[in-house]
Amino acid sequence: MDHENLHDTTALVVGGGPTGLTAALVLAANGIACRVIERRTAPSSSSRALGLQARSMELLAGLGVAEEVERVAYRLSGASVMRGDDELVRLPWIPPDSRYPYTYVLPQVGLEHLLRTRLGELGVEVERGAELQRLTQDDAGVVAHLADGRRLTAGWLVGADGARSRVREELGIAFPGTATGETYYLADVVLRLATPIEDSAMWLGPEGPFMLMRLPGGEGLWRIFVDVTDAARAADLPEPSAEILGDLLDERGPGGAGIERLDWTSVFHTRVCLADAYRRGRVFIAGDAAHVFPPFGGQGMNLGIQDAVNLAWRLATVARGGPQNLLDDYETERRPIAAATIRDVEARRRMYALRHPVARALRDLLLRMGGRSERAARSGARKNSQLDSGYSTGGPFAPRPRVGDRAPDGALGTGTVHERFGPDHLTLLRFRAGASPEPLTRDGAVLTVSVDDGTDPGGTLRARYGMRGDGFVLVRPDGHIAARGARPTQARLAIEALQPQ
Numbered sequence: 001m002d003h004e005n006l007h008d009t010t011a012l013v014v015g016g017g018p019t020g021l022t023a024a025l026v027l028a029a030n031g032i033a034c035r036v037i038e039r040r041t042a043p044s045s046s047s048r049a050l051g052l053q054a055r056s057m058e059l060l061a062g063l064g065v066a067e068e069v070e071r072v073a074y075r076l077s078g079a080s081v082m083r084g085d086d087e088l089v090r091l092p093w094i095p096p097d098s099r100y101p102y103t104y105v106l107p108q109v110g111l112e113h114l115l116r117t118r119l120g121e122l123g124v125e126v127e128r129g130a131e132l133q134r135l136t137q138d139d140a141g142v143v144a145h146l147a148d149g150r151r152l153t154a155g156w157l158v159g160a161d162g163a164r165s166r167v168r169e170e171l172g173i174a175f176p177g178t179a180t181g182e183t184y185y186l187a188d189v190v191l192r193l194a195t196p197i198e199d200s201a202m203w204l205g206p207e208g209p210f211m212l213m214r215l216p217g218g219e220g221l222w223r224i225f226v227d228v229t230d231a232a233r234a235a236d237l238p239e240p241s242a243e244i245l246g247d248l249l250d251e252r253g254p255g256g257a258g259i260e261r262l263d264w265t266s267v268f269h270t271r272v273c274l275a276d277a278y279r280r281g282r283v284f285i286a287g288d289a290a291h292v293f294p295p296f297g298g299q300g301m302n303l304g305i306q307d308a309v310n311l312a313w314r315l316a317t318v319a320r321g322g323p324q325n326l327l328d329d330y331e332t333e334r335r336p337i338a339a340a341t342i343r344d345v346e347a348r349r350r351m352y353a354l355r356h357p358v359a360r361a362l363r364d365l366l367l368r369m370g371g372r373s374e375r376a377a378r379s380g381a382r383k384n385s386q387l388d389s390g391y392s393t394g395g396p397f398a399p400r401p402r403v404g405d406r407a408p409d410g411a412l413g414t415g416t417v418h419e420r421f422g423p424d425h426l427t428l429l430r431f432r433a434g435a436s437p438e439p440l441t442r443d444g445a446v447l448t449v450s451v452d453d454g455t456d457p458g459g460t461l462r463a464r465y466g467m468r469g470d471g472f473v474l475v476r477p478d479g480h481i482a483a484r485g486a487r488p489t490q491a492r493l494a495i496e497a498l499q500p501q
């Protein structure tokens with residue numbers, strides 16, 4: 001159904017953070033009318049999340065943003081576990097198999113700027129000073145009531161309005177969870193270091209971790225992340241000042257360092273919550289509106305970006321008349337990923353929060369052993385990169401990569417197969433012998449790509465996709481495998497299941 005004629009817009013995105021901006025970018029790339037409303041009257045100046053993981057970068061590449069991120073971010077090389085000025089162990093980063101195999105460090109405020117700029121190029125401007133207060137919905141659409149008295153109607157609404165989501169509240173979706181008890185100071189500072197530090201370092205003392213991460217964009221810019229739980233329990237915690245942070249540096253961080261400038265501070269109380277549902281009728285929640293957890297490993301913002309891509313291609317397809325059941329799978333796929341990420345991040349939080357000396361000594365020993373094991377480093381980097389976040393439902397004997405897995409990358413013709421994927425189309429990889437005179441053909445929202453002796457002469461891509469004879473792999477707009485098989489009729493049916501009727 002074309003909602004443009006019935007409503008003010010087809011899709012209304014509430015919240016102009018990374019999740020909302022990404023959702024709007026996917027919708028706009030699909031030519032779907034969308035609007036983004038944002039409560040703030042000016043862009044946020046708060047630094048917050050610092051890292052883009054490989055999987056988010058692959059998706060941002062399809063939205064035309066990854067190159068800009070690469071230009072302004074730096075690639076994290078690993079982290080050192082320190083005692084005073086001595087490095088106990090360097091936890092190396094072993095790049096996983098991806099075109100973007102690092103954590104790309106840039107503050108959230110910078111990423112939001114890049115996303116907004118790209119969205120503007122696609123003709124969508126964030127509408128500022130527009131706060132959603134109440135919403136109602138029926139079978140035909142959604143009505144958003146704004147704080148300034150305006151009323152906006154839409155076919156669908158995406159609640160990307162952060163941890164205190166009004167949309168979630170209006171839908172009556174529970175957000176169960178717990179405050180896990182730690183308090184951290186965060187600060188972006190200009191630091192004078194007596195001994196150089198490579199990108200990232202942590203001191204795991206008896207009062208919890210003290211961490212430093214280099215920031216891009218200038219000499220001496222660092223993020224401080226320090227556990228102040230014990231101090232917060234003992235007395236009222238003051239706001240972090242240069243003096244307080246300087247004392248903490250002296251006591252718990254590198255020797256001889258000094259703060260030259262304080263750019264941003266925050267006090268962070270850890271909590272873990274996961275929404276009971278991601279959808280009610282025509283309204284969805286995504287990003288921090290659906291899940292919050294501590295920032296260990298830099299996963300939260302990335303999860304939101306990936307929620308947004310998963311939801312928005314479905315919305316775009318359904319808005320063009322595609323099967324409604326596509327929308328049910330958003331929650332089925334994304335909520336378990338959030339639950340699994342929360343389990344991992346919780347394990348890290350507990351490990352860092354250890355206070356008992358014996359438990360700490362054991363942890364430090366394990367970290368040191370882990371730092372010397374290439375296997376452990378490889379698997380840690382792989383996990384952090386979110387490249388294995390998939391939706392496979394196939395059993396252990398299903399051919400790999402399975403339906404639901406991220407479609408692997410690899411050389412194809414003069415480029416790569418990932419370069420052929422995109423948020424506005426399905427990609428049909430047709431594996432066959434010989435060489436096709438027309439390796440690329442586009443029919444509406446389906447791009448057919450021939451993987452044959454001409455485009456994949458050594459058969460490397462064929463092997464990556466576990467394809468023996470002729471066959472096909474159908475890839476969704478978010479780069480996950482929708483279907484695979486041997487017969488063209490199977491391919492046709494799989495395409496029909498994902499297309500407007």
Ligand SMILES: Cc1cc2nc3c(=O)[nH]c(=O)nc-3n(C[C@H](O)[C@H](O)[C@H](O)COP(=O)(O)OP(=O)(O)OC[C@H]3O[C@@H](n4cnc5c(N)ncnc54)[C@H](O)[C@@H]3O)c2cc1C
Nearest residue numbers: 015017018019039049050132161162287288295298300301
């Ligand atoms: C101090 C700190 C450090 C962090 N570090 C990391 C990290 O290193 N790595 C990582 O991955 N994550 C990190 N996170 C988490 C990360 O910041 C969030 O996961 C991310 O911001 C989520 O994006 P979002 O778009 O879902 O929500 P938000 O960024 O919260 O955006 C929501 C937007 O909605 C707007 N809004 C709210 N209510 C309304 C309304 N009623 N009407 C209209 N607009 C509304 C808000 O103004 C806001 O702009 C950190 C978070 C904090 C607080």
